[in-house]
Amino acid sequence: MTFFEKYYPLIIMGSILGAMALIFAITYACIKNKKESMGFDRHISDKEIVKRLLAYAKPYWKGFAFVLLLMVFSISYDIISPLLVGNIQGLIKGEFELRRLYLMIALYASILVVTLVCTYLQSIILQKIGQQIISNIRMDLFEHIETLSHEQLNHIPVGKLVTRVTNDTNGVSMMFTNLIVNLIKNCFVIVGVLVAMLCLNYTLTLMVLCFVPFVVFFTVIFRKFSRRAYRRVKDNTTDINTFLSENLSGIKITQFFNRENKKLEEFSDKNTKLGKSKRQQIFVFGIFRPMVYMLYIVSVLALFLIGANGALGDKEILGQVMTSSVIVSFYMYISKFFNPIQNLAEQFNWLQSAFASAEKIFTIMDMVPTVVDSEDAIELDEIKGKIEFKNVWFAYEDEEWVLKDVSFTVEAKQTVAFVGSTGSGKTTILSLICRNYDIQKGQILIDGIDIKKIKISCLRKHFGQMLQDVFLFSGTVRENILLREEGISDDEVWEACKYVNADSFIGKLNEGLDYEILERGNNFSAGQRQLLSFARTIVHKPAVMILDEATANIDTETELLIQNSLEKMMNIGTMLIVAHRLSTVQHADNIIVLSHGKIIEQGNHFELLKQKGKYYNLYTLQHQKEALLKGNIQTTAV
Numbered sequence: 001m002t003f004f005e006k007y008y009p010l011i012i013m014g015s016i017l018g019a020m021a022l023i024f025a026i027t028y029a030c031i032k033n034k035k036e037s038m039g040f041d042r043h044i045s046d047k048e049i050v051k052r053l054l055a056y057a058k059p060y061w062k063g064f065a066f067v068l069l070l071m072v073f074s075i076s077y078d079i080i081s082p083l084l085v086g087n088i089q090g091l092i093k094g095e096f097e098l099r100r101l102y103l104m105i106a107l108y109a110s111i112l113v114v115t116l117v118c119t120y121l122q123s124i125i126l127q128k129i130g131q132q133i134i135s136n137i138r139m140d141l142f143e144h145i146e147t148l149s150h151e152q153l154n155h156i157p158v159g160k161l162v163t164r165v166t167n168d169t170n171g172v173s174m175m176f177t178n179l180i181v182n183l184i185k186n187c188f189v190i191v192g193v194l195v196a197m198l199c200l201n202y203t204l205t206l207m208v209l210c211f212v213p214f215v216v217f218f219t220v221i222f223r224k225f226s227r228r229a230y231r232r233v234k235d236n237t238t239d240i241n242t243f244l245s246e247n248l249s250g251i252k253i254t255q256f257f258n259r260e261n262k263k264l265e266e267f268s269d270k271n272t273k274l275g276k277s278k279r280q281q282i283f284v285f286g287i288f289r290p291m292v293y294m295l296y297i298v299s300v301l302a303l304f305l306i307g308a309n310g311a312l313g314d315k316e317i318l319g320q321v322m323t324s325s326v327i328v329s330f331y332m333y334i335s336k337f338f339n340p341i342q343n344l345a346e347q348f349n350w351l352q353s354a355f356a357s358a359e360k361i362f363t364i365m366d367m368v369p370t371v372v373d374s375e376d377a378i379e380l381d382e383i384k385g386k387i388e389f390k391n392v393w394f395a396y397e398d399e400e401w402v403l404k405d406v407s408f409t410v411e412a413k414q415t416v417a418f419v420g421s422t423g424s425g426k427t428t429i430l431s432l433i434c435r436n437y438d439i440q441k442g443q444i445l446i447d448g449i450d451i452k453k454i455k456i457s458c459l460r461k462h463f464g465q466m467l468q469d470v471f472l473f474s475g476t477v478r479e480n481i482l483l484r485e486e487g488i489s490d491d492e493v494w495e496a497c498k499y500v501n502a503d504s505f506i507g508k509l510n511e512g513l514d515y516e517i518l519e520r521g522n523n524f525s526a527g528q529r530q531l532l533s534f535a536r537t538i539v540h541k542p543a544v545m546i547l548d549e550a551t552a553n554i555d556t557e558t559e560l561l562i563q564n565s566l567e568k569m570m571n572i573g574t575m576l577i578v579a580h581r582l583s584t585v586q587h588a589d590n591i592i593v594l595s596h597g598k599i600i601e602q603g604n605h606f607e608l609l610k611q612k613g614k615y616y617n618l619y620t621l622q623h624q625k626e627a628l629l630k631g632n633i634q635t636t637a638v
Contacts, residue, residue, distance in 0.1 A: 017214055017298070020291065024221045049358045056133050057176065063129045064181070067122050071185050074118035077111050078336050079192045083200070084108050086329030122181065130177030138169045141361055149371040150436040151396070156364075159242030164364050167237060171357030179347050179354060186340035186347070193336045204330050207302050208337065211295045215341055222288040223348070229281040230356040236274040238360075243270055289342060296338035303330055371438050377455045383462040383543040384447050385412040385574030387433060392442035394432060402428050404597040405442075410574060410590070412447075417577040417585035419615060420594035426578040429594075430546050433576070434463055464542030468549035470529040472521030477506060478513040480521075481536045493539055500534035544574045582619050591615065 057064065088104050142165055148156075197205040247254065247263055254263050304327075387410040394403040403425045410416045418426040431437055432444060435456055444451050451459060472480050481493055493513060497503040505528055509515040521529045537545060579585050586605045593601035593608070593615050601613050608615035 017295070021214060021217055024218065027221075044359045044362055046355060049355050049362065052362060053172070053175065053358060056136055057129075057180075060129045060133065063125055067125050067181055068184070070118040070122045070125075071181065071188065074115045074122065075185060075189050075192060077115040078189050079196055080111055081108060082329045082332035082336060083196065084111075085332055086325040126177050126181055130173055133176045134169050134173040137172065137361065138165055141165055141169070141365060144365050144367075147369045147372075148367060149369055149438075150431070151370055152367060157242040157245070159245030160238050161364070162245060163238045163241045164361055167241070168234070168357035168360045171234075172354050172361065174350055175354035175358075179351055183344065183347055183351070186344050189340045190337060193333055193340075197330065197333050197337070200329060200333075201326050204303060204306065204326070207306060208299050208334060211299050214295055215292060218288060218291050219344075219348070222284065223352070225284045226281075226288075226348070226352040227356065229277070229284045230353045232277040233274070233281055233353075234356045234360055236270070236277045240267075240270045240274055243267060292338065292342050296334065296342075299334050299338065300331065303327065303334060371435055371456065373455050374452055377453055378449075379455055379458045380447075380449075380462070385414075385543045386410065386445075386447050387544070387574065387576075388443075388445040388448075389429070390443040390445070392432070392439050392444060394428060394437070394439045394441075396437075402597050403432075403439075406597070406599060407442075408592055408599060408602065410576065413574055414590065415575040415577065415588045416590045416592060417579065417588040418592050418594060419579075419582065419585065419618065423596075424594040425597045426594055427548055430465075430548055430576060430578060433544075433546070434460055434465070462543040463546060464537035464540060464544070465546045465548070466530075466533050466537050470521070470526075470533040472517050472524070472529055472532065474519050475517060476511075476513065477509070477515050477517060477532065480517060480532060481513075481539055483536055488539060493535075496535045496539035499538050500531055502528075502531035502535045505531070538572075542573060544576065545572065547575070547577045547579070549578055549580065582622055 084104055084107060088101065145153075145161055145165075194205070197208065243266065247267075254260060389406050389408050392403055392406045393401060395401045406425070406429070408416075418429060420426055428437075432439055433446075433451070435451055438452070446454065446459070473483075478490070478493060481496070482488055490513060494503065497506055506512060506515070517523065521532075524532070577585055577588060585591055589604065590602060591605060591608055592599055593613070595614060601608055601611060601615055603611070609619065
């Protein structure tokens with residue numbers, strides 16, 4: 001029998017492997033220069049990701065060390081069991097001794113029990129440590145998001161942030177609870193099995209090692225495609241979560257305008273993209289694992305051909321004797337050798353997912369807040385409430401100035417109103433005082449101190465804001481009023497509610513302050529939500545109160561109730577008011593009229609009327625509209 005006839009199955013399989021390797025090499029070479037367009041772009045290296053993730057694992061190193069110790073015992077089954085089975089086979093074929101058979105079976109069973117116990121303990125410990133680490137990452141991420149400025153948050157969809165805090169942290173969770181230790185375990189198993197194989201028969205071991213270069217080559221290629229596939233899945237998952245976050249919040253508008261079908265088409269498109277990216281991910285893995293399995297089959301085939309020829313022909317190959325017990329042990333060792341490699345492939349698949357998730361998380365955490373405390377920022381125990389703008393220039397984008405060289409002074413406990421058409425800069429001024437944004441030129445002072453020299457948390461602690469769009473959180477009425485801090489009694493809460501006339505409807509609720517508010521306060525009217533906002537502000541006794549169109553969504557009857565409260569609130573501290581209803585600002589100490597980012601008039605209500613300028617025109621026009629509306633109502637009633 002010729003050499004070709006004897007080993008032609010191996011020659012055929014070797015040719016197939018070579019052809020597959022050549023195809024993969026050509027495919028990778030064709031796309032190597034198109035990484036960015038194909039989705040291979042890398043923002044953070046794997047080395048950097050591992051370094052940052054290990055920093056979270058460092059406090060739990062003792063737990064990981066104990067798991068590694070358990071792992072040493074748990075892999076003993078994989079190393080020793082093939083030798084025992086081979087010895088049992090040799091015992092049965094040679095001089096059979098029942099006592100030795102029982103001893104070997106007992107040893108086999110003992111090793112198996114120890115392995116199972118160690119594996120169980122390992123899983124429990126890893127789950128506890130992993131969940132603690134992920135909880136820390138999630139807390140750090142949420143805390144960092146809270147530090148981002150309004151400008152940065154305006155550019156990041158809410159759904160994207162939700163995905164980072166939930167989906168992506170869950171993706172990283174698998175890394176700590178399963179992947180890292182199992183990767184190390186499989187590496188130990190491969191090394192241990194390889195050493196045992198060399199000791200048993202180095203000829204057959206060299207035969208198995210011939211397939212290792214193919215495994216390494218396929219793994220390198222797979223790594224590139226897997227990273228790309230997982231990044232696309234993560235991106236499309238973020239897109240669909242962002243779409244859902246926005247459209248489920250605004251679903252009432254969709255229904256009002258009969259746009260359900262249109263939104264369904266948009267969702268279907270995003271859903272299809274996500275499904276396509278997941279299929280691509282499965283396709284990549286579906287090629288790689290069968291390739292590793294094929295290497296395993298070919299190695300078994302080589303074992304049977306080479307080993308059987310040596311054993312049946314009673315020949316030595318490279319000075320090594322081939323026996324039936326050696327072939328049995330090697331058959332099991334080959335399985336033990338390639339199973340970890342297949343597991344490594346699957347775990348590497350998940351590792352790419354974890355790295356893709358970690359990269360998304362760290363991208364958010366690497367965002368540097370644009371509004372931060374200066375190094376010499378100070379804490380203020382109290383603020384009197386004097387506010388000064390000195391030649392302030394501000395733009396949201398580039399040099400599209402919203403405020404142009406604005407200067408004014410608000411004395412402590414003074415009430416100042418800002419009036420002007422939409423886009424004149426009224427609301428912007430209020431945002432700048434609280435350092436929601438930083439100005440480009442000029443200076444803003446509180447009690448003679450530049451606000452950039454005051455810690456942001458301290459600054460905002462002394463401000464109370466009542467906005468047009470009131471946001472209520474899910475929870476009780478009490479929790480929404482005591483939003484900032486605890487230690488305030490129910491009597492103080494009720495006193496604040498009475499101060500703004502919110503007790504008129506809270507007292508009618510069955511649970512009172514314990515009444516549960518639905519998401520965004522949907523079980524309250526706009527006026528009731530605004531009254532709760534007023535109570536929320538008053539209960540914390542701020543030094544400076546900001547009302548930005550706070551009465552815009554309130555009916556005339558409710559507005560009359562609030563007007564009385566506003567007059568009392570003017571005595572509490574400095575008050576800054578933005579309102580289109582000029583009746584709200586008539587009692588202000590000073591009214592500043594803005595137009596295109598500049599101050600064009602200022603004075604009290606009567607002084608501005610005498611000037612007959614912009615304020616006079618606005619007041620006259622509004623007065624005429626109210627008179628006309630009142631006349632129409634009376635006519636309708638008649």
